[in-house]
Amino acid sequence: MILTLIISFVLLEFAVNSVLSWLNGRWMTHPIPAVLKGLYDEAKYQKQQEYMRTCRRVSWVSRCVSLAIILPVLACGWLGWLDGVVKTWIDSPLLQLLILYAIFDVVGTLLDLPFGYYSTFVVEERFGFNKTTKRTFWLDTLKAALLSLAISTTLLTVIFLLYQSWGDRFWLWALLVYACVMVFFNLFYSNIIVPLFNKQRKLEPGELRTALETAMGQWGARFDDIYVIDGSKHSTKANAYFTGFGPKKRIVLYDTLLEQLATDQVVGVMAHEYGHYKHHDTLWNLVVAIVTIGVYLYLFSLVVGSDALPQALGGTPPSFALAMIAFSLLLTPLGFILSPIKGHFSRRAEYRADAFAAEHGHGESLIEGLKRLAANNLSNLTPHPAVVWFTYSHPTLAQRITQIKQLSHEV
C-alpha cells in the first residue's frame, strides 16, 4: 500500500514536470510581449529558441533516466536489500545510517555527472556560455560532493543521537540545531562556502565604486563592503546579490555583470538587491525555510518509529535511513502544494524590490540592465503562465518591466 503510494507519487512528479516542460515548448511560438520588442534580433532569437529546445531535450532525457532507475529500485526493494547488507557488516545503527546515506550521496553524484558534464561542455559550450575548464569542473564536483557529505553526515549524526535520547520528541531539538546551522551559513556563506568555488576581491576605487557608494548613501544603506566574484571562471551568465545580515552584510557583484552592464545599470540592479534587503526578504526566506523544516521534522517524528516505512522499501525494521527516504518520497505532494505558494510570495518580493529601485529613480536603468542580462543569457521571453505560476521565483521579464515603467511614471 505505502509502496504503491510512493511509486504513484514518483510517477506524478514525472508527469507534472513533463507537462510543464511540454506547455513551455508549446508557448515558444507565442508572440513576444510588446515591452520586449527588439530585445533579440532575428538571428539571436533563432539561437535562443534553439537553446531552449536543447535544454528541454536534455532535461527530458535526464528525467527519463532517473525514472528508469528509481522505479525498479523501489519496486524490487533494492534499498531494503542494501540496508540489509550494510546491517550485516556493521553493528552500530548510527554508522549504518551514515554509510547508507554516503552510498546514496555518491551514487546520486555519479548519476548526475554525465548530465552535468554534457550540459556544461556540450550545451553551454555550444551556445557560448561555458567558461569552465575540465579541471575546474572535476575539482568543483569533488568539492561539492565532499561538502555535501560533510554537512549531511554532521546533521544526520546529530538528528540520530537526538532521536536516541529523546524518542519522538527529538524533532524540536533537531529543529533548534537546524536553525542554528542555517543562521550560521547565512552569516558566513561568503566567508566559508564561496571561497571554495570562487575568488572574491573588493571592488577597486573608480567610477563604479563611487556611483554605488553615492547611491547607497542616498538609500541610507550600510554594508560591510562591495565585492567582485570571478563568476567568469564558470560561465558568462551574470548575477549580483546582497548577502548576510547585521554586520555581515555585503554586496557581491559578478565580474561578468560588470563586463555586460553600464555603470548606471549596475546601480539599478543593486537598487533592486538593496530593495530585498530593505524589505527583510533574506530574513523572511530564512524564517520560512526554518518553519518548513520544522513542519517536516514534526511530521517525520510521527512516523519515524513505524515498521511500515522501511518495509515498504523492502527492508527490515528498524531502519532510520529507510524511514527517512520513504518519508521524503511520501512528501512529494506537499512539495507540489508548497511550490506555487512559495513562488507567489517570492514573485511578490521581486516586485517589491523592483518598486524600491523605481521609486528611487533607478527604474529605467534597471529595465535596461535586466534586458541586457536577459539577452545575454538567452532567456525565454514567453514562458507558459502555468509554468510561471508553478515554478517561477521571479515574475517574467515583461511583467517586471511593465510594473517598473508604471511606477517610474508615477514618481
Ligand SMILES: [Zn+2]
Ligand atoms: Zn530579486
